[in-house]
Amino acid sequence: MLLRSRNPLVPVIAALLGASVLLTGCSSSEKPADTQAAETAEATERTVTTEQGEVTVPAVPERVVVLNYALAGYLYDLDVPVVGTTSEDFDHEAGFSEMWGDGPKKNDTEFITWGMDGFDLEAILELEPDLIVAGGMGLPGGLASKGYDQLSQIAPTVIVNKDLTTWQEQFEFIADDLFGRADDYADRLKAYEDRVAEVKAAIDVPASPASVLTITSDGTPYLLFEDTGLPQELEALGFTAAPLVEEHGLEPYNPGGDMATLSTEQVGQLLADVPTLFITGFNTDTTDVATLAKQPVWAGTKAFSDDHAYDLPYWTVRGDYDKALALLDIIEEQFS
Incomplete structure (x- = not known):
């Protein structure tokens, strides 16, 4: 025996819900599978414009190799997981900067051997990076540009242009262009500029x-x-x-x-x-x-x-x- 609801609105609500489901299923606004896939990729990836062309990188990388000691600090400041970097100079004993705090220890950062002939590609490969950040000024930048094709075969490689000569230009490119974190850079820049004004007023x-x-x-x-x-x-x-x-x-x-x-x-x-x-x-x-x-x-x-x-x-x-x-x-x- 069929039980009927005592609330006269229930059949009406049920009918409306059913119609809604039918309309949703037939709606011409439903996104095609390829569009949904593109949006998903956009959410997990970023496109960075570099001197070498456009590079598709993970939006939130999990294993980053930095092939210039002078650039690594920016990534530690942004709490990006750096699994490998080069020493400050290839003929000096390797050591982490005290200004990097506990970043190297937290990420088990390893040093990658390098020299006048380039970087140890096998060591980089063993670290299984999902992103390589290289370039900058000095010899490391020149070596990275020279070895770009080989590095790109290991992981997406972004070369920080040597024409970005100030830390502000480098940090902004890495924070904003590479990682989409313009606000983080803006906050740090303001803190620096406030401190500059303070020191300038205090010195002779x-x-x-x-x-x-x-x-x-x-x-x-x-x-x-x-x-x-x-x-x-x-x-x-x-x-x-x-x-x-x-x-x-x-x-x-x-x-x-x-x-x-x-x-x-x-x-x-x-x-x-x-x-x-x-x-x-x-x-x-x-x-x-x-x-x-x-x-x-x-x-x-x-x-x-x-x-x-x-x-x-x-x-x-x-x-x-x-x-x-x-x-x-x-x-x-x-x-x-």
Whole structure:
């Protein structure tokens, strides 16, 4: 025997639901299978425009290899899982930057052997990356561009263009273009700019203009181009960069580089009257102002004779976000 509902609305609601199901099933707005698949792919993948063309990468990568030590900090800042990276310099002992916090330990990051001939491709392959981030400035960038086809066979490979010379440009490309995290970059940029304003207001800038030099272990000096990197970081704090590269038509020691080799004669000529000099080591703390002051060629410059030559750590030459913040602390301490 059939039981009838005592609520007269129940048959009406049931009929409406049935009609709704039929209409939904027959609706011409239902998306074709290939459209649904495309939307799913769009949600799990991103397309990044690079100098090598468009590269399809995972939207949320799980195993990333970074083939330039100078770029790895950005990924740790964004909490991206870095399973492998290169050492800071191939002929120095490998070690993780203390500014990376517990990122390397949390991700079991391994060091990948590299040298003048390129990267250890077998080691990269064994790490099973789903994304390779490479490029940037210096030798690692050149090696990555040269080996791009081989790297791309292992995993989608994004080359950070060497023309992105500031940490701001590099970080923005990685955060926004590569990972779609523009807000994270904007937050960090604001924190940095707030700190710049704070330090600038607290320091007394010595005589300008200023030049920045990095010295190798054999004493060879390299002048940093005034329109890139560290000189620009100092300009933001009120230090005017001496336009030596522009005035003397100096060429980079390596094509596309950001520094020029100086001879002993050029040190005596080009730097003789520069009021302020900043001295760093080359890839490690190879020298300091006190050591250079014992050499006549340096002692005879205005900056050294007026005690306006200052030491900076080697890692300030090509800083990232964390190093840029650390540099502000150093400048504040030196000139407050």
